[in-house]
Amino acid sequence: MPARFDCDVLIAGGGPTGVTLAVLLARRGIRVIVAEKEAEIYPLPRAAHLDHEALRILQEAGVADAVIATSRTTARYEFRTAAGEILLCFEGSDRNGPGGWPGANMIHQPSVEAALRAELLRHDSAELRAQCELLDFVDDGDGVSVRLETPQGEQRLRTRYLVGADGARSPVRHALGIGFEDLGFEEPWLVIDTIVTDASRLPDCNLQICDPARPTTCVLMGEGRHRWEFMILPGESPEAVAQDDSIARLLEPWDVDGAVTFERKAVYTFRARIAETWRKGRVLLAGDAAHQTPPFAGQGMCSGLRDAANLAWKLAAIVLDGADDRLLDSYQPEREPNLRATIAMAIMMGRTVCITDPAAAAERDAQMIAARAAGKSADGALAYPPIGGGVVLIGAPGAGTYFPQPVHGELRLDDVLGSDAVVLDRTGLGEERFAAFRTQILAWLDGNAVDAVLVRPDRYVFGGGDAASLVKAWRAATGMEVLVQAFGPAV
Numbered sequence: 001m002p003a004r005f006d007c008d009v010l011i012a013g014g015g016p017t018g019v020t021l022a023v024l025l026a027r028r029g030i031r032v033i034v035a036e037k038e039a040e041i042y043p044l045p046r047a048a049h050l051d052h053e054a055l056r057i058l059q060e061a062g063v064a065d066a067v068i069a070t071s072r073t074t075a076r077y078e079f080r081t082a083a084g085e086i087l088l089c090f091e092g093s094d095r096n097g098p099g100g101w102p103g104a105n106m107i108h109q110p111s112v113e114a115a116l117r118a119e120l121l122r123h124d125s126a127e128l129r130a131q132c133e134l135l136d137f138v139d140d141g142d143g144v145s146v147r148l149e150t151p152q153g154e155q156r157l158r159t160r161y162l163v164g165a166d167g168a169r170s171p172v173r174h175a176l177g178i179g180f181e182d183l184g185f186e187e188p189w190l191v192i193d194t195i196v197t198d199a200s201r202l203p204d205c206n207l208q209i210c211d212p213a214r215p216t217t218c219v220l221m222g223e224g225r226h227r228w229e230f231m232i233l234p235g236e237s238p239e240a241v242a243q244d245d246s247i248a249r250l251l252e253p254w255d256v257d258g259a260v261t262f263e264r265k266a267v268y269t270f271r272a273r274i275a276e277t278w279r280k281g282r283v284l285l286a287g288d289a290a291h292q293t294p295p296f297a298g299q300g301m302c303s304g305l306r307d308a309a310n311l312a313w314k315l316a317a318i319v320l321d322g323a324d325d326r327l328l329d330s331y332q333p334e335r336e337p338n339l340r341a342t343i344a345m346a347i348m349m350g351r352t353v354c355i356t357d358p359a360a361a362a363e364r365d366a367q368m369i370a371a372r373a374a375g376k377s378a379d380g381a382l383a384y385p386p387i388g389g390g391v392v393l394i395g396a397p398g399a400g401t402y403f404p405q406p407v408h409g410e411l412r413l414d415d416v417l418g419s420d421a422v423v424l425d426r427t428g429l430g431e432e433r434f435a436a437f438r439t440q441i442l443a444w445l446d447g448n449a450v451d452a453v454l455v456r457p458d459r460y461v462f463g464g465g466d467a468a469s470l471v472k473a474w475r476a477a478t479g480m481e482v483l484v485q486a487f488g489p490a491v
Contacts, residue, residue: 004158005031005143005158005159005160006033006157006158006159007031007032007033007127007157007159007160008025008030008031008032008159008160008161008315008319009021009022009025009030009031009032009033009159009160009161009162009163009315009319010032010033010034010035010144010146010157010159010161010162010163011032011033011034011035011162011163011165012035012134012162012163012164012165012166012171012172013034013035013036013164013165013166013167013170013287013289014034014035014036014038014117014128014130015036015113015165015167015287015304016047016109016112016113016116016287016301016304016305017165017286017287017288017301017304017305017307017308018034018036018163018165018166018286018287018308019034019113019116019117019120019128020057020058020061020116020304020305020308020309021163021165021286021307021308021311021312022034022120022126022128023061023062023063023116023119023120023123023126024057024060024061024308024309024312024313024419025126025312025315025316026120026123026125026126027060027061027062027123027419028312028313028316028320028419029125029316029320030125030315030316030319030320031125031126032125032126032127033126033127033128033129033157033159034120034126034127034128034129035129035132035133035134035148036128036129036130036131036132037131037132037133037134038130038131039130039131040130041110041113041114041117042109042110042113043110044110044193044263044264045108045109045110045193045221045222045225045227045263045264046109047107047109047112047300047301048106048107048219048221048227048295048298049104049105049106049107049219049298049299049301049302050067050071050105050107050112050301050302050305051097051099051103051104051105051298051299051302052096052097052098052099052100052101052102052103053097053098053099053302053305053306053402054099054105054301054302054305054306055067055068055099055100055101055102055105056099056100056101056405056414056459057305057306057308057309057458058112058116058305059100059101059412059414060309060414060419061116061119062119063112063115063116063118063119064101066111066115066118067105067107067111067112067115068101068102068105070107070108070111070112070222070223071105071106071107071108071222072105072106072220072221072222073093073094073102073104073105073106074093074094074104074106074204074205074206074220075091075092075093075094075205076089076090076091076093076205076206077089077090077093077104077205077206077207077208078090078205078206078207078208079207079208079210079349079352079353080207080208080209080210081210081211081365081369082209082210082211082212082213085365085369086372087210087352087364087365087368087369087372088208088349088352088368088377088378088379089377089379090379091379096407098402098404098405099402099404099405099459100404100405100406100407100412100413100414104206104298106206106219106220106221106222107221107222108221108222108223108225109301111222111223129148129150131150131151132148132149132150133148133149133150134146134147134148134166134171134172135147135148135149135154136175137162137172137175137283139162139280139281139282139283141281141282143158143159143160143282144158144159144160144161144162144282144283145157145158146158146159146162160282160319161282161283161284161315162282162283162284163283163284163285163286163311164176164283164284164285164286164289165285165286165287165289165304165308166289167287167288167289168271168288168289168292170285170288170289172283172285172289173275173285173289173290176280176283176285178275178276178277178280178285179275179276180273180274180275180276181273181274181275181276182271182272182273183272183273183274183343183347184272184347185270185271185272185294185346185347185350185351186269186270186271186272187231187232187269187270187294187350187354188231188232188238188267188268188269188270189217189229189230189231189232189267189268189269189270190229190230190232190238190241190242190247190250190265190266190267191227191228191229191264191265191266191267191268192227192228192229192230192247192250192251192262192264192265193221193225193226193227193262193263193264193265194225194226194227194228194256194260194261194262194263195224195225195260195261195262195263196224196225196226196259196260197258197259197260197261198258198259198260199224199259201255201256201259202226202256202259202260203218204220205220206218206219206220207219208296208349208352208353209353210352210353210355210361210364210365211361212355212356212357212358212360212361213356213358214230214231214233214250215230215231215353215354215355215356216228216229216230216231216250217229217230217295217296217353218254225263226260228250228251228254229295230250231353231354231356232267233356234356238267241267242265242267247262247265270294270295270350271292271294272292272293272294272343272346272347273291273292274290274291274336274339274340274343275289275290275291277332278290278331278332278335278336279328279329279331279332284311284328284331286304286307286308286311287303287304287307287308288300288304290307291303291339291343293339293342293343293346294343294346294347294349294350295346296346296347296349296350296353297342297345297346297349299342299345299346303338303339303342306335306338306458307335309457309458309459310331310334310335310458311328311331312457312458313419313421313456313457313458314327314328314330314331314391315328317478317479317480321480322479322480323478323479323480324478324479327391327478327479330389330390330391331390333389333390334387334389334390334391337385337387337388338384338385338387341384341385342384345384348378352364352368386399386400386401386402386460387399387400387460388400391456391462391477391478392460392461392462392463393454393462393463393465393470393473393477396462396463396464396465396470396473397448397449397450397463397464397465398444398448398450398453398461398463398464399461399462399463399464400460400461401460401461402459402460402461403444403453403455403459403460403461404440404444405459406436406437406440406441408436408437409436411436413437413440414459416433416434416437417455419457420457421454421455421456421457421462421474421480422454422455423452423453423454423455423467423470423471424441424445424452424453424455425451425452425467426441426442426445426451426452427451429441429442445464448464450464450465450466451465451466451467452464452465452466452467452470453470454470454471454473454474462474462477
């Protein structure tokens with residue numbers, strides 16, 4: 001007799017990564033349980049930013065409109081000297097990126113989490129168990145037996161897969177004996193969150209003030225909030241810097257007395273680390289349990305959502321479509337290079353900001369200002385590398401790149417495509433439902449000199465070519481016999 005499973009996937013951790021993964025799985029019909037040790041959503045701001053790719057993932061999860069309603073955008077992200085000269089400037093982040101949503105969306109994390117949990121509750125195949133802490137687990141090769149502490153006492157259940165989305169201190173990661181690779185960035189900062197009462201007195205763009213006397217961050221947040229972050233200097237006591245009188249002195253140059261009220265203060269140590277392995281058998285890691293990135297590129301929460309999008313379709317393919325379990329071996333090889341590039345960008349930004357030696361700061365300023373004057377500045381749109389291995393057709397046109405989502409009024413391409421893998425074949429572009437996107441899709445096909453493209457469920461390109469060959473290669477790579485085609489002749 002086959003073993004009884006209480007769920008297909010148990011997710012330890014009910015933060016944004018874990019609940020997004022749960023929603024994506026539940027929308028595919030997977031039985032999923034989220035075990036979250038806290039009773040309620042943490043009510044104060046934490047993550048500040050979601051990019052266009054993250055919003056596209058939340059679009060698939062059914063909550064993008066709710067999230068965007070509580071978010072704010074800004075056109076610029078500037079790195080300035082203490083005197084106000086621009087060292088770097090990333091512009092256009094209020095315009096739609098390739099994911100079909102604004103490039104930078106400044107968020108209120110509790111609102112994002114509330115929208116995700118509300119969506120999760122809509123699905124009969126999903127369950128969120130609050131005040132439920134994972135004690136231990138055993139992977140016997142056929143499934144994972146889990147022991148949980150709940151308000152009703154100790155409970156045991158069995159799941160096909162366990163995902164540790166349980167944060168930087170991840171008990172799941174510790175239980176697996178997985179260590180971290182330290183990427184060499186560790187700085188303590190004081191974070192001050194405020195509620196805005198007079199927005200006219202605040203900056204309308206995101207700022208990094210590269211002042212060696214006190215490196216400082218000043219950014220918009222969602223729902224009428226604003227954040228300042230102050231580097232804690234060598235020799236300073238974090239406790240002393242976080243005192244109210246100290247905070248008042250730090251904010252005095254910003255002249256915001258009466259324009260904001262305090263909501264939260266916290267000391268964080270910004271780190272750059274990647275777990276050595278993200279999978280052991282039927283147990284996987286995601287989000288901060290697998291990696292931590294400094295906040296300067298705004299990619300911490302985005303990276304966790306990308307993990308969720310990568311895992312969701314693969315777990316569903318195994319559970320529902322009979323794909324080989326080895327499909328999960330592609331998870332870390334696909335995500336880690338992107339993560340390393342993301343962290344490298346954040347470290348570059350952080351090291352630009354965190355210079356506290358006046359002479360070194362002056363040299364930095366002179367070099368970067370000269371580079372801008374010569375048109376050789378490192379600023380511009382943030383971009384990360386394509387998938388270079390895993391479930392992509394290596395060598396095929398477009399393989400591993402991110403497939404763009406055109407927008408026509410309120411309609412986005414994924415609203416038509418759904419959430420499965422799709423073949424877009426130029427012979428079927430006459431269908432009425434694709435009329436709004438025909439020009440953009442043809443432009444992609446023409447630009448890659450192909451008749452068709454196979455787009456994975458997470459919207460990365462498996463490869464371009466002819467439809468029949470792509471389907472054959474997809475089946476060989478995934479073991480999946482069913483490929484949903486958006487249009488074109490049956491294959």
